[in-house]
Amino acid sequence: MTDTPLIAEGLVLGYDGKTVLxxxxxxxPGGQFTAxxxxxxxxxxxxxxxxxxxxxxHRGRVLLHGQPxxxxxxxxxxRQVALLPQNPIAPDGITVRDLVARGRYPHQTLLRPASAGxxxxxxxxxxxxxxxxxxxxxxxxxSGGQRQRVWIAMVLxxxxxxxxxxxxxxxxxxxxxxxxxxLLAQLAREGRTIVAVLHExxxxxxxxxxxxxxxxxxxxxxxxxxxxxxxALIEAVFDLPCVITPDPLTGAPMVVPHA
Amino acid sequence: xxxxxxxLALSLALPVVALLALAQGDYPVSLPELLGxxxxxxxxxxxxxxxxxxxxxxxxxxxxxxxxxxxxxxFQSITRNPLGSPDVIGLNAxxxxxxxxxxxxxxxxxxxxxxxxxxxxxxxxxxxxWRGGLHGxxxxxVGIGVSAMATAANTWLLMTARLEVAMGAATWxxxxxxxxxxAQLGPMALALPVLALGVTLLARPLRQLELGDDLSRAxxxxxxxxxxxxxxxxxxxxxxxxxxxGPIAFVALAAxxxxxxxxxxxxxxxxxxxxxxxxxxxxxxxxxAQGLPGARxxxxxxxxxxxGGVYLLALLRLEARK
Ligand SMILES: Nc1ncnc2c1ncn2[C@@H]1O[C@H](COP(=O)(O)OP(=O)(O)OP(=O)(O)O)[C@@H](O)[C@H]1O
Ligand SMILES: [Mg+2]
Numbered sequence: 001m002t003d004t005p006l007i008a009e010g011l012v013l014g015y016d017g018k019t020v021l022x023x024x025x026x027x028x029p030g031g032q033f034t035a036x037x038x039x040x041x042x043x044x045x046x047x048x049x050x051x052x053x054x055x056x057x058h059r060g061r062v063l064l065h066g067q068p069x070x071x072x073x074x075x076x077x078x079r080q081v082a083l084l085p086q087n088p089i090a091p092d093g094i095t096v097r098d099l100v101a102r103g104r105y106p107h108q109t110l111l112r113p114a115s116a117g118x119x120x121x122x123x124x125x126x127x128x129x130x131x132x133x134x135x136x137x138x139x140x141x142x143s144g145g146q147r148q149r150v151w152i153a154m155v156l157x158x159x160x161x162x163x164x165x166x167x168x169x170x171x172x173x174x175x176x177x178x179x180x181x182x183l184l185a186q187l188a189r190e191g192r193t194i195v196a197v198l199h200e201x202x203x204x205x206x207x208x209x210x211x212x213x214x215x216x217x218x219x220x221x222x223x224x225x226x227x228x229x230x231x232a233l234i235e236a237v238f239d240l241p242c243v244i245t246p247d248p249l250t251g252a253p254m255v256v257p258h259a
Numbered sequence: 260x261x262x263x264x265x266x267l268a269l270s271l272a273l274p275v276v277a278l279l280a281l282a283q284g285d286y287p288v289s290l291p292e293l294l295g296x297x298x299x300x301x302x303x304x305x306x307x308x309x310x311x312x313x314x315x316x317x318x319x320x321x322x323x324x325x326x327x328x329x330x331x332x333x334f335q336s337i338t339r340n341p342l343g344s345p346d347v348i349g350l351n352a353x354x355x356x357x358x359x360x361x362x363x364x365x366x367x368x369x370x371x372x373x374x375x376x377x378x379x380x381x382x383x384x385x386x387x388x389w390r391g392g393l394h395g396x397x398x399x400x401v402g403i404g405v406s407a408m409a410t411a412a413n414t415w416l417l418m419t420a421r422l423e424v425a426m427g428a429a430t431w432x433x434x435x436x437x438x439x440x441x442a443q444l445g446p447m448a449l450a451l452p453v454l455a456l457g458v459t460l461l462a463r464p465l466r467q468l469e470l471g472d473d474l475s476r477a478x479x480x481x482x483x484x485x486x487x488x489x490x491x492x493x494x495x496x497x498x499x500x501x502x503x504x505g506p507i508a509f510v511a512l513a514a515x516x517x518x519x520x521x522x523x524x525x526x527x528x529x530x531x532x533x534x535x536x537x538x539x540x541x542x543x544x545x546x547x548a549q550g551l552p553g554a555r556x557x558x559x560x561x562x563x564x565x566x567g568g569v570y571l572l573a574l575l576r577l578e579a580r581k
Contacts, residue, residue: 016391052477078479085473089339091466091526098525105467106479110460158478 003030003065005162005193006051006081010060013050014217020046021217023060028210030161033188034195035208035225039238043217044197045086048164051195052083064162078106082158086166086197088151090139096150097135100125103157125157128183144171152180156187163187165196169203181207205229206252213237229253262523269521269534273321276541280317281309284548315439320544320559321537322447323436323500324510328518328536329458329529330500331511333493336465336527337486338395341574344512345497348402351506352409353380354498355432358505359416362428369431370502377498380405385490392472393486434505434560436544443503450499455533457492462529465489469526507560509567510536510543516574539563 006028014020020043028034028051036044049055051062053069062069064080072080082103090099103125104118126132129149139147148171155163165184169177177200184194185207198204204211205225213221213228215237221228234242234255241258281297282288286308288296295301296309331344338348345351357376361368388394388401413432417425464485467475476482497511517539518524518531540559543566547559 049473052473054473054476074476074479074481078477081477083473083477085471085477087471088474089469089471091469092341093519093523094525102467102470103478105463108463110463113463 004028005030005065006195007063007066008047008051008060009063011047011050011057011062012059013046013055013057019058019217021050021057024214024217024219025060026212026219026222028162028193028195028212030193031188031191032193032209033185033207034193034210034212035204036195036197036212036214037199037201037204037237038214038220042214044214045166046217047214048083048166048195048197049085052081052164053077054083075106078158078160080160081162081164082155082160083164084151084155084166084168086170090147092140094139095135096131096137096139096142097122097126099139099150100131100153100157103154103159106158121157121159125153128156129153145173145176148172149176149180161191162193163195165194167197167199169198169200177203185209201234201255202247205254206247206250225253226251229255265521265523266531266534269518269531269538272538273534273541276538276545277317277321280320280541280545280548281313283545284308284313311441315441315444316436316544316548317541318444319436319439319447319503320541322444322451323504323507324514324537324540325533326447326451326454326496326500326536327507327510327540328514328532328534329455330493330496331513331536332515332518332527332529332532333458333465333489333496334511335515336469337393337489337493338398339469340395340399341516342512343395343399343402344515345493346506346508346511347406348384348399349380349406349409350377350384350494350497351501351508352406352413353377353383354501355413355506356380356409356416358431359413359420359428362424362431363416363420373502373506374498377501378494380409381490381494381497430558431505432560433558434507434563435558436504436547437556437558439503447499447503454492454496454499457488458529461485461488461492462527466526505558505560507540507563509563509570510540512567513570514539539566 004027008024008026011021011024012019038044050057064072101122104121107118108114126135129152131149131153134146152168169180172180181203184196188194208225211223211225211228213233220237221233229244231242231244234240242255244253245256247254282293288305288309292305293309296305334343334345335341354373354377357372358369361372384402384405388398417428420428464480467478467480468482468485472482514536515532518535519528522528522531524531543562544559547557547562550556
């Protein structure tokens, strides 16, 4: 896959007069795993929301397969692009399977509420996140990490080509984080376009094919981690003096902070 | 997935309670007589008691209860708050203000006064709570404030009114189905199915909305439109019930929650809410119609108010344990 499903061109946007993203242009390569990194409040969630058309840019535009987002019908959009926001809400009393099934919404209509295909997609998504044995449990009774995996399964069940994830590894222990990274890399290899906001830099550098580094709503670097990550970049983005050494297993860049 | 069995039990309980309410009272009617009357094969006192007196009352209790249950489910779903029901956020108090003004100032158009009062209050709460978007908790808090102000205004209006007017207004304000007529049942029976159909059409996106604005929009839900339609339906359903039966507390608050827990549904469950609302109000009115020793008939609103207190305590205990 060499096409570029999502392109941001000169995005300027923000909230109530305050500009958060300043003239941001990006190309998110298809069939690859892109990691967005940057300090808190630099505009990562804002960018993801713009890519999912939840925010209208003041200037610039986002193209999905060459088409401006505002020209795409909501349902068509939802069949192509899925978003997991930073703080989703679970309805009262909902069970795991019911919540994962909510991801099928854009594939259903009033007259065709749920099909066998929907059920299959739900079961497959739960199997991939290894939560099948939680299927009948209530969300309220799960641990934070279990809940997070349910949300990711819901997004997977939506079965879109592009998947946008805002900090999907929050709440996960190290083993589950690694598992999720592997899953995201694998989904990309299957041809999906994965874009995830990540705070764990070493995971981002090791598993992602493409890196986007932001600071104060500006693009600091874009490209393959092995070619973009330098001590100077990390210092410029995070104000963190560090050395970069190759990861002993894969050779991917690894950040070791000073002091 | 809601469990089908409790849903079936709820639907079966409705006709049982209805038949009980039709048969019971100062003039008891036997089951064969009752069924005969309902089939249109009765005359004289049985016809008078069953068809003219009790049927409108039972019918109104069921339909107004269902309307309140639906309205409660709509508001609670949109505010994402189990306290976000129309009676809590001031629609009842506002409808009462409208009715009082109509009684005191004008020719006693209680119904249109109540309708108008409810709509104006809803609009006021909506505008006061709006800040570039609608936030559930803010709507509930603003609603409670508006409700308190309307209640204060109501007390003042009652004190300034002439005695007969005040007495009549207080009776209406307690929420009562005493003296319900077939003429009242008609509009309700016509409007409820239409509104219920609206809720049915809106149910899927409304339930999806409970996942949060961002997620549901990303899944293709036209959030603002769905929310506006849902609020509109909820306001009209509340106004309809209030205009016919007076401001009845608790049913809209509790029916959605009880219905959801009974049927094991998740989030807003509209059918269980409607069935539970109908059952609750019919049961409460059964108690109200029997009266208490020393009070031959009590307004159904008083019964639901007592139930509401008990319910709120139970809810608080349940939430506290979480
Ligand atoms: N709904 C909103 N209204 C007003 N300002 C907002 C809103 N959401 C975010 N902001 C502001 O926009 C800026 C960027 O926020 P954003 O959520 O995109 O940061 P982020 O990079 O995702 O941070 P984090 O790593 O903490 O999640 C912040 O200064 C924030 O205060
Ligand atoms: Mg964020």
